[in-house]
Amino acid sequence: MNRRVNHTATKKPKTKQVAATRTSAKLFKNKSSAVGKHSQYSIFQAWVTHHKYSCVNSLQRLLHPPWQSFLTWMVVAIALVLPLVLYLGLNHAQQLGSAWKNSGQLSAFLLHQTKPLAITQLQQRLSTYPELQHIELITPEQAKQEFQQHSGLGNVLQSLENNPLPAVLTLLPADDFNNPESLEALKSKLEAEPLIELVQLDIAWLQRLHQIMGLAQQLVLVLGALLSLGVLLVIGNTIRLAIENRRHEIVVIKMVGGTDGFVRRPFLYTGFWYGIGGGLLALILLFISVQWISDSFQQLVELYENKYSLTFFNLKILVLVVFGSGFIGWSGAWLAVEKHLKEIEPS
């Protein structure tokens, strides 16, 4: 009885042939033929529906029970708080710095033994300068007293016959001219005055401060980038475990015709929610920290007779932090999904 089947296929007429041909014709007519008459419900709508479903469902999964997710959120939050605290600190330092920036002063050293009358005339002439808002004279005598008090070389000065110190005019520039370029121009203009021997512009320390701020800013950026990468990897790893836990589900979904996108979607949303949750938690932690140090900060600022209070980020930055974190989470999930989902195939 064992006859080998030859290579040409054997056909066998059946009574169900009519119904069957109909089915056969229907087969592969279009991609959604399995949906049949529901195809007017567009693929796009189905896509949107599944996005909505994945979005809500993945959040529900994270919240039931929330403890496991909370740990991941906490890790993400702590990693984000560190650069945020530094950024906030830097922000305040810059605001304080810009308040100090307008404290550029000029010291004009007059020729030695300029007559007091000539000094008065010079003062009057300088007061017409629109660039200056305040002029203060330090006479050689005042300078000598001050020098004796502060330098510790009082006796040396005592032993001199003549006062070697010149008169000095301390000049406060008008607000509009209180920037490095205008001050340089003003300096040249003042040096053209016959009675003025030397003008000293005291903004070098300000420039140095700005350099340090720039450096700190870059440091915050580098730190932020590194810690964001950390967040990305943490969420990626969490998603990898989630994929592993749902391996069977993935196999079944692929077996009954789920596309890669369909399988991928819930995991991407899970990563997104890890990021969003971590971002929100980071802001809460940051807010608590700011409240905590606010009082001591206030006391410090009052020492400098400065009316200044510690403020939180504005809304734009808050939204940016939360959604930026969400985006990082989504990217981390994407990496994990790309790497591991391909490996899971029905077998």
Place this chain on the structure above:
Amino acid sequence: MIRFDSVSKRYSEGYDALNQVSFELDAGEMAFLTGHSGAGKSTLLKLIMLIERVSRGQVFIGNRPLNRVTSSQIPYLRRQIGVVFQNHHLLFDRSVFNNVALPLQISGMRQRDQARRVRAALDKVGLLNKEHDNPLSLSGGEQQRIGIARAVVNKPSILLADEPTGNLDPELSAEIMQLFQDFNGVGTTVLIATHDIALIRRMSYRTLTLEQGRLLQERDEQ
């Protein structure tokens, strides 16, 4: 509907699972695929599902050559084919209803249409009253029927079954087979892989027998 044309499948380890297999299953036909374990039954089903690709030869589904199907098209092909597994592959994190609805969720059917289809499929396998239960709470036979409901819920043209009665006693097996006959009765092409010879003998259907990767004989009559 299903046509194998000199199909060979060699796994990368050098093991020939199928060797020059040719047959054709007409639309609306029902047939058994039998042979000892390791004879290539599962491999043959996997080639139809595109879980595996042929090494040589051609497989056609509804005149469509499967080696032209790209991997991104595979999901859409699988939606045309319902599959019933020996271990039913149900998901225990969701209700019976949601297990059966899964293929419809994947194809993006509207919710209320889904509900109608799912209830129809559950009604057909006689488990409409269990739709809210977790499949874990059901018996083996019931779980298998849920698996069948899921396989047929989107009205596939082809229904494949891999040892669907493997874990069931003869009485339950007969019930399951009756279900397959019913679906075949409405025009679905059915191919059932099984080594339950007694079961095959009781039913007069075409039988494809594999032995060491070769198609041995065709039994057209009982």
